[in-house]
Amino acid sequence: MMNKIQVDGKSFEIFLENETISKRIRLIGIQLNVDYENRCPILIGVLNGSFVFMADLLKEVHIACEIGFIRIKSYEGTESSGSIKEAFGLPDGLENRDVLIIEDIVDTGLTLEYILEKVKAQNPASVQVCSLLFKPMALKSPIPELTYVGFEIPNEFVVGYGLDYNDLGRNLKDIYRAV
Ligand SMILES: O=P(O)(O)OC[C@H]1O[C@H](OP(=O)(O)OP(=O)(O)O)[C@H](O)[C@@H]1O
Numbered sequence: 590m591m592n593k594i595q596v597d598g599k600s601f602e603i604f605l606e607n608e609t610i611s612k613r614i615r616l617i618g619i620q621l622n623v624d625y626e627n628r629c630p631i632l633i634g635v636l637n638g639s640f641v642f643m644a645d646l647l648k649e650v651h652i653a654c655e656i657g658f659i660r661i662k663s664y665e666g667t668e669s670s671g672s673i674k675e676a677f678g679l680p681d682g683l684e685n686r687d688v689l690i691i692e693d694i695v696d697t698g699l700t701l702e703y704i705l706e707k708v709k710a711q712n713p714a715s716v717q718v719c720s721l722l723f724k725p726m727a728l729k730s731p732i733p734e735l736t737y738v739g740f741e742i743p744n745e746f747v748v749g750y751g752l753d754y755n756d757l758g759r760n761l762k763d764i765y766r767a768v
């Protein structure tokens with residue numbers, strides 16, 4: 590494991606080691622196994638960032654469940670978090686289902702706000718969110734559905750474990766922060 594790395598010419602330092610992440614995910618898995626026992630939830634991963642977390646989390650989830658993925662495209666212009674978004678691949682048939690949205694990170698919360706609106710329009714039995722990372726200081730408005738959080742982190746840019754910098758670094762085992 591390297592303490593300092595470069596991704597696309599930008600410097601990052603180690604922040605969360607893979608072993609730390611794995612331990613936390615094991616605990617979240619236990620919590621989900623208890624909370625969703627006999628409910629057959631549908632877990633919906635938000636691409637691209639969530640694919641590593643989703644895969645590792647699912648290895649700790651032993652109850653019956655279904656899996657889906659959704660892709661959100663932002664049309665950003667000059668703003669860092671664009672407000673015009675479009676969703677691709679949201680499963681239909683969520684009526685009366687227990688839905689669990691899986692995110693790698695909740696930053697401003699705008700992406701999640703958009704997804705939650707789309708999901709709720711299908712009248713699911715319940716909607717909760719599970720995010721590996723959460724930046725409370727960056728959140729624009731509260732998200733009551735955010736029940737499962739791996740790590741609350743400061744308002745700093747992070748990369749690795751599915752998270753990219755200019756599309757690079759998603760394959761890093763550990764999570765790094767910008768220095
Ligand atoms: O809370 P927010 O400020 O909306 O930011 C969080 C979103 O940003 C990232 O996705 P991104 O749009 O970078 O796409 P990616 O997953 O393909 O990298 C991340 O995966 C979340 O979906």
Ligand SMILES: Nc1nc2[nH]cnc2c(=O)[nH]1
Pocket residue numbers: 694696697745746747748749752753754
């Ligand atoms: N890679 C990455 N993507 C994000 N999307 C929202 N916040 C972040 C972040 O800190 N890092």
